[in-house]
Amino acid sequence: xxxxxxxRIATMVPILLAISIAVFWAANRIARPGGDLAINPxxxxxxxxxxxxSLGLNDPFFVRYxxxxxxxxxxxxxxxxxxxxxxxxxxxxxxxANTLVLVSLAVVLSLAAGITIGAISAIRRGSFTDYVAxxxxxxxxxIPVFWLGLMLQLFFGLYLANWLGITPPLLPTAGLxxxxxxxxxxxxxxxxxxxxxxxxxxxxxxxxxxxxRASLLDVMSSDHIRAARGRGLRERTVVVxxxxxxxxxxxxxxxxxxxxxxxxxxxxxxxxxxxxxxxRLFVNAMVGGDYPMLLAxxxxxxxxxxxxxxxxxxxxxxxDPRIRRGSR
Amino acid sequence: xxxxxxxxxxxxxxxxxxRFxHRRIALVSLAVLAGIALATVCAELLAPYPQGRTHATxxxxxxxxxYLLGTDTLGRDTLSQMLYAGRVTLAVGVSVALLATxxxxxxxxxxxxxxxxxxxxxxxLTDTLLALPGLMVVMMGARMLGDSIFDVVLVLSxxxxxxxxxxxxxxxxxxxxxxxxxxxxxxGAGPGRVMFRHLLPNLVGEMAVAxxxxxxxxxxxxxxxxxxxxxxxxxxxxxWGNMLGGNEGFMTIAPWxxxxxxxxxxxxxxxVNFIGDGLRDAFDVRSDGRD
Numbered sequence: 351x352x353x354x355x356x357x358r359i360a361t362m363v364p365i366l367l368a369i370s371i372a373v374f375w376a377a378n379r380i381a382r383p384g385g386d387l388a389i390n391p392x393x394x395x396x397x398x399x400x401x402x403x404s405l406g407l408n409d410p411f412f413v414r415y416x417x418x419x420x421x422x423x424x425x426x427x428x429x430x431x432x433x434x435x436x437x438x439x440x441x442x443x444x445x446x447a448n449t450l451v452l453v454s455l456a457v458v459l460s461l462a463a464g465i466t467i468g469a470i471s472a473i474r475r476g477s478f479t480d481y482v483a484x485x486x487x488x489x490x491x492x493i494p495v496f497w498l499g500l501m502l503q504l505f506f507g508l509y510l511a512n513w514l515g516i517t518p519p520l521l522p523t524a525g526l527x528x529x530x531x532x533x534x535x536x537x538x539x540x541x542x543x544x545x546x547x548x549x550x551x552x553x554x555x556x557x558x559x560x561x562x563r564a565s566l567l568d569v570m571s572s573d574h575i576r577a578a579r580g581r582g583l584r585e586r587t588v589v590v591x592x593x594x595x596x597x598x599x600x601x602x603x604x605x606x607x608x609x610x611x612x613x614x615x616x617x618x619x620x621x622x623x624x625x626x627x628x629x630r631l632f633v634n635a636m637v638g639g640d641y642p643m644l645l646a647x648x649x650x651x652x653x654x655x656x657x658x659x660x661x662x663x664x665x666x667x668x669x670d671p672r673i674r675r676g677s678r
Numbered sequence: 679x680x681x682x683x684x685x686x687x688x689x690x691x692x693x694x695x696x697r698f699x700h701r702r703i704a705l706v707s708l709a710v711l712a713g714i715a716l717a718t719v720c721a722e723l724l725a726p727y728p729q730g731r732t733h734a735t736x737x738x739x740x741x742x743x744x745y746l747l748g749t750d751t752l753g754r755d756t757l758s759q760m761l762y763a764g765r766v767t768l769a770v771g772v773s774v775a776l777l778a779t780x781x782x783x784x785x786x787x788x789x790x791x792x793x794x795x796x797x798x799x800x801x802x803l804t805d806t807l808l809a810l811p812g813l814m815v816v817m818m819g820a821r822m823l824g825d826s827i828f829d830v831v832l833v834l835s836x837x838x839x840x841x842x843x844x845x846x847x848x849x850x851x852x853x854x855x856x857x858x859x860x861x862x863x864x865x866g867a868g869p870g871r872v873m874f875r876h877l878l879p880n881l882v883g884e885m886a887v888a889x890x891x892x893x894x895x896x897x898x899x900x901x902x903x904x905x906x907x908x909x910x911x912x913x914x915x916x917x918w919g920n921m922l923g924g925n926e927g928f929m930t931i932a933p934w935x936x937x938x939x940x941x942x943x944x945x946x947x948x949x950v951n952f953i954g955d956g957l958r959d960a961f962d963v964r965s966d967g968r969d
Contacts (some may be wrong), residue, residue, distance in 0.1 A: 365806050376818045488955075492894065492947040494901050495921060497940040500929060504937075508930055614813030620903055633906060636817060648818070651811050659809055 354667070358660055370422075373648050374415050381641035383407055385431035407442045422649065425565055428642030431540060432634075438646045441631060447649065448526065449627035453616060460554035461605065467555065468562025468601075470595055472598025475567065483559060493613045499549040499622035506545060519544055524624040546623045550615050554608070561604045566597040599669050609658045613651055696885070697960040704956025707949035714946055718764035725758035729916075738932045748934040750925055756938055764942060765917035766895060769951075770831055770910070770917070774896035777835035779888045782842025783881060787873050789843070790850030801847070808840045816899065817908045825911035830903065834896055842888045849884055853877055883961025890954030894947045901943055918943050 381439075383386045384402055393401075402408055406417060413453070421428065427438040467487075471480040502522040511519035522528060522542050527535070569575065570593050578592045617629035628647055635643035686857035688696075719722055726746070726747075729842030733753035734773035741748040747756035789800040802827075807815075816837055825828035853859065854877070862876045866942070870949055918939040925935035 365809075368806070369810065373818075376822060380818060380821045475857070486950060488951055489944075492898075492920075492951050493944050494898050494905075494940070495945075496902060497903050497943065499934075500926065500936055501940070502924075504929060504933055508933075610809055610811045613811035614902065617813055617817075617903065621906060632814060633817075636821060648814055651814060655811050656809060 357663060358388045358663065362656055362660065366656065367653050370419060370649060371415060373645065373652070377641055377644045377648070378411075379433075380636065381639040381644050383484050385641070386641075388676075394597035418645070422637075422645075427646040430640055430643050431495050432638045432640040438642050441643070442628075442646050444619070444630045445626060445628045445631045445647075448625065449616065449629065452543065452546055452550065452619075452625065452627060453612065455543060456550040457555065457605070457612070459547060460551040460558055461601075463551070463600065464555045465562050465594075465598070466560025467591075469597070470567055471559065471563040472490035472570065472597075473589060480563075485562075487556035487560050490552050493552065494545060494547060494618075495553055496618035496622050498552055499545070499619055502549060503622070524627060532538060540575070546619050546625050549613075550619045554612070554616060557608060558601060558605065562597060563602045566593055569593050569597045573594070595669070599666060602669065603666055606664060609662075613655060679707065686735060690882075694957075694960040698956050701956045701959060703952050707952035707956070711946065711949040711953065714764065714942075714949075715768055718761055718768060721758075721761035721765060725755075725761045727755040727758040729762045730754065730969060733759070737863035738928065741934050745945065748932060748940045750921075750932070750935055751928060755863070755920075756935060759916050759940055760918070760919060760939055763867045763918050763921055763939065764946075766910065766915050767900060767918045767943075768833075768946070770827060770900050771893045771897040773831045774838055774900075776832040777831070778838035778892050778896070779842050779885055781835065781886055782839035783846050783878075786843035786846030786848075787838065787850050787877055787881070790847035791854055791869065791877065800843070804840045804843050807837065808844075810837055812837060813899075813902065814923055816903065817906065820903055820908040825909065827910050827915060830900060830910050834899055834903075838892060838896065838899075842892065844884075844885055845888065846881055850877055883957070883963050886957045886961060887954055887963045890950055890957055894950040894954065897943060898946050952969075 362576050384398075384405060384407055387393055387398065387401055409417075418428075425439070427442060429435045430441065465484050471483045472478055483656060506521045507519050507523035509539070511517060514520070518528070521544050523545060526539065526542055528538055528542075571588075575592055576590060578588045594602075613629070615626070617633060619625065620627045620629035621633055628651055631643065631652070632647040635647055695722050707792045721729070727733075729857065731754065733755075735753070736749050737751060737753045739745050739749040739753070741756075745755050745757070747760070749755055750759070761949040785800055785804070789797040789804075816833055819833040820830060821838065824832055859872060859876060862872050867876070893956060900909055900917060901919030901922065904912070904917055907923060909919055909923075910917050921939040922936055922943075925932070
């Protein structure tokens with residue numbers, strides 16, 4: 351198992367390096383590494399040349415890439431071009447923490463809901479419940495995430511609040527904390543998480559429940575389920591211990607494959623709810639041309655997605671002993 | 679097709695259509711989608727006002743007799759804008775889906791049939807691109823290319839072929855071991871002829887499903903890009919996505935501006951997804967989630 355993990359990590363390194371070259375190249379085309387000084391007409395050409403020289407911008411592409419990579423690997427993410435030249439890392443650290451809270455909440459909730467709904471659909475296949483679940487999951491994959499967020503804002507922030515005649519609304523529609531909030535307040539923080547987490551979850555619930563339904567139907571028609579029934583086990587035990595456990599395997603791999611797509615949902619959700627996470631940091635860096643911030647957010651998210659893929663693969667091994675043995 | 683010589687065997691296309699038509703929801707979706715497409719194509723005839731016509735005295739007007747779905751900040755009729763925008767959105771969705779499907783099919787077919795190093799390189803590329811955070815890459819690509827319709831179609835197609843390539847490769851791997859391929863090669867057919875004359879016709883089902891699902895994905899992706907300000911420029915061309923993005927700030931005073939294009943997107947994508955599901959059953963493509 352250890353060797354398998356190490357080998358998987360080893361194959362990740364060249365891919366990450368290739369990605370970093372592509373990202374570095376793209377960031378250099380999207381943002382100005384020298385910031386707005388590069389186009390400011392009031393800066394004399396001589397000063398500009400000096401400034402570029404001091405940043406090392408006159409060096410060839412790969413020299414600059416290697417120097418950036420060296421700094422990056424050592425944990426020096428550079429200084430922001432937009433936020434008064436302050437370090438990038440504190441911004442990234444805070445945003446990463448906020449994002450992880452939101453993502454883990456959404457993924458845990460949607461896995462729980464998706465697996466339950468999918469399992470019920472499969473067990474009561476062809477029933478009214480199954481029909482409703484299938485239709486709703488189609489709706490779930492057809493609604494643009496950001497639009498769902500806007501509609502939730504409209505409903506909870508405006509209509510429901512007006513109808514109930516309460517201000518501020520039951521569920522806040524933006525930010526992390528209520529205005530004027532002093533210090534950490536768990537209830538307030540959680541209330542601000544409800545709508546973003548719901549927005550991010552709907553699509554995931556739809557996808558997971560469909561995978562779970564297909565997977566459980568597949569498993570329930572296999573021989574070992576008949577064998578379990580033949581041994582006289584209770585139906586409940588058969589479904590839960592022998593059915594669901596095996597059906598979970600493809601669901602988890604699929605959940606991992608979807609991590610890259612989850613980032614897309616995350617970016618728009620954070621944008622709609624002005625949630626200060628990695629997605630918003632990335633969009634702001636893109637819009638503001640903040641070159642070091644753009645590099646840092648992109649690389650960290652890409653690396654995180656790959657690590658999560660790896661983690662899911664390993665979890666796959668925990669669920670399915672055959673894979674673990676096969677890897678030796 | 680030699681249907682006349684074997685009258686007992688139904689043509690695959692006829693069989694597929696019969697199985698598709700058996701699914702009521704797929705047929706209804708096809709009708710609804712055809713209606714939407716027709717309405718956007720006939721926008722000049724149907725729209726109450728010409729494209730982009732502003733009404734300075736009716737800014738953010740409520741939905742009513744003059745403006746069925748209200749007006750935006752420039753006093754443009756939302757319904758007319760939506761009809762013209764829908765044309766662009768649908769065109770982008772279908773173009774991306776076709777380009778991505780043909781690209782993906784070509785790559786999947788070459789990788790699966792050739793095998794060896796070519797397969798390893800192509801699939802490693804596919805997996806790497808597939809594992810990336812897609813929207814980030816698409817946004818960076820869109821920023822590098824530009825905001826014309828062509829740029830958006832290009833960037834979404836360039837980053838949309840991977841899933842198709844995987845599916846096609848899987849199918850080709852099993853097809854290439856079958857007798858008819860061996861027979862074709864024994865008769866001296868080269869790789870190109872085997873792929874295009876013998877493999878491709880057997881991939882039609884997979885491709886049809888891929889086109890429909892990719893259309894749904896592309897419409898959603900375009901709307902997200904436009905919403906974030908990285909898609910087709912609202913200044914030149916309205917799309918459902920950039921109508922949403924541009925009007926988000928006025929949501930509380932003019933909710934119809936955000937509700938109507940959103941519903942258009944949801945209904946369209948839902949129909950496309952149902953059609954895709956129907957096609958999957960019709961062509962008996964390996965199902966996911968349905969039995």
